[in-house]
Amino acid sequence: MVFTVLLYASLTIFVLGLGYKAGTWFTRETGLTSGHYSPSKRLFSALAGIVSAIFSFKVIKLIEVFCLDILLQRKILKESISRWAMHMLIFWGFILLLLMHALGQIITASLFSGYEPTLNPYFFLRDLFGVIVLAGVVIACVRRFILKIPRLVTTGMDKYAIIMVAVIILSGFFLEGLKITSKTEFSNMVNNYAGLQGEQARALEAYWASENGLVSKEVNPPFEKDMLEQGEMLHQSYCAYCHSPAKSAFASFSVAKIISPVAAPLDRAGFVTIFWYLHFISCFAGLAYLPFSKMLHIFSTPASLLANAVMDEEKSKPENIATRQVMELDACTHCCTCSLYCSAMMGYEAKGNSYILPSEKIAPLKALAAGKNLDESETRAILEGIYLCTNCDRCTVVCPSGINLRQLWFNAREKLLGQGPVEPLILSQLSFARGLRRGQVPEETYFIPLEKAENAVSKKFKPLLESGRPIDLNISGSQKESSLILETTFSYCFGCQNCTTVCPVVGNYENPGEELGLLPHQIMSCLGLGLTETALGAKMLWDCLTCYQCQEHCPQKVKVTDILYELKYMAVKNMDKEVVENDYQAGGLK
């Protein structure tokens, strides 16, 4: 009764959960998408896309991906043999257990006449499949907790998944082990199927105690040979047609042997029932929670792999790309391969912001797609994480789930930039890829984050540059403090202006002073006078190409370009808090 109720309850939650999750794929958006599409349009476009892919030559590609990437998991094998072994063991072990054992009465019984879970080969195979899964779980634990593979980050969700699988399998072995040793189970079976009394009953019991792991106080070794022979005969006529030797279930039988000293009290305390509940409740809980856990990847990852095999970044319909991207967020298994090969990983080591690692960005992006409001520091962190990316596309190449991370980052980056927080990294050459794709960003929003960042790094120093303002030679405390600059070669400057003359940026303007605030030689003079803050307001810093013409041509060996670098570090470090706050509030977080 409890079993049936829980089975249907968990099945209902599972189905509703899957429906809900699949529904989010058509209603949510991951970031900047070209236009907004209604869920029904997205659903119909997706169905149309699937049908047209199946009835075209693309079906060959789909079959290839299904066999090699989904069934044989080629992409994981390319990354690491240990990981592939782990995943294949868990995946195939579990699938086989599901088909042969959990759905035994439905699938196996209809395929093979005479199916009984306690008969070989099924009896043996059930244990074998369980051991296969367990071996995979052991490899997973070794990888995550003992080898501590670098940048393989373990979150609560990963631990949950490992524990869930382990509990299901171990409770199964213990349940079977307890049943093997249980006197109660044995007596019930004898009463129901043999109806033996007296000496015959003792003979059968002795045989089972000697051969099949039964623990009983009534029969004690050494057993008489005659008695065992009689027991074996009775076993053959009453039991054998339904019971293969308990040793075939090698794992459970080992459990039975280990617990045999305490088997009798466990049996009396009803442990068989307890483990029976534990086993099926853990299975049902796993089933019900599956759509909400990372185990959803059982469905979403194959879907992502298949979708990416036939979809094209440029040719596919934008609504289908939007749908696929939300689905891809669910397809991430948090395997961290992307982070292992991330080109910007040392940026993470330098800054300690884990969102710089691609694998760690998925969770906040999921939250954003779900419409959750992240708090200020979270929003800043995720924006920095997503911007500190060299756009090398390696994550996309190595992702075993086939997720098009490159496109995900691009869309999410533009959305987050539009939300408000100032990100000084936009003033670095990390913006190269964004510049190349500026045609894909609405013109009115493209420049805003750039202006905001420049404002934040230079606003408070700008007034110092106003023409007509007297030069303040009584240098204030803060000026002195910020004049602790690492490169001090500016003091050799004798004002020949070679640096300014050779600068291609200066040469680009009719009126460079107006455009750039200060020219390179003026910046050197400012530093010489101790007016570091004045120099920090110059747009020249951010328009510097870092081409080193100035430095190369300085007769005094002033490290002009290197000094500009140091000034930029200083400007970012002293970013105007007020401007940053205001920008954040003005931008909102939606």
Next chain:
Amino acid sequence: MMRYSLFIGCQIPARLPQYETAARAVFRELGVEQEDIRQFNCCGYPMRNVDKKAFLLSSVKNLALSEQAGLDMMVLCNCCFGALKNAEHTMAEQGQMQDEIREKLGETGFSYEGKTRIRHYLSVLYHEIGIENLKKHLSQTYNELNLAVQYGCHALRPGNVTEFDDPVNPSIFDSLVGATGAASVDWTNKLECCGAPLTGINDKLSADLLTRKVKEAVKAEADFFCTSCPYCQIQFDTGQEMIAAENPGSKPLASIVFPQLLGLSMNIDPHALGLESNRLDITRIKSYLSKE
């Protein structure tokens, strides 16, 4: 047998794969062994503008990896090369930042002693292979082909750090181009920046600098640009394409990366050279080729 760890950086695999395949094919043909180190990460250049620590850590980690493998590095990108050389130069000095970098590297299981030599691939071609030897590998040369050679800033300057060529009057690239029979034209702002460092930061300025370079190269009667850096190449190729899309009247000057140019005259598999992958049509450069 020459053997290097090959450093391709981030831009090439993502945006200019034909540069990588062409370079690999050319060096294979020349008998230079190229070792791939999968753990190589960003050279640090793109972070250098705003975060010195992130730049140095990224850069030095690559040097440490190559050192661990006991290999000198061969670099295909000027900006990677410049960043790596700068990091090497910086780490040779003592200081608080250096200590921090060493400590952080240590935490991630690496150490750096400065044993790896960082080489630009043009230097390898010029100094290790040699012009005469290179010529022996050519099966056809170019005739009456004028190229505007783009040295690129971060390989040349600062000269005392990069140690690539004479920073004011360089000749390596011209000689290499000359070996293929092509002429390297003299053009006004040959040694100037292509503008790529400001793409995405100040796009207008970046485009202005690029336009000026194109104008000067055309004035010097160059048929094509020839580059040795993915940033320059992307700027000349994709960048000009973008400008042309906005200004229908403008006449772009197509650009070829040096391994493509060299590969053609070495008769290397056209698939590896990937001329068709360039955004601006470069395939007509083949019409300048003639058998020796």
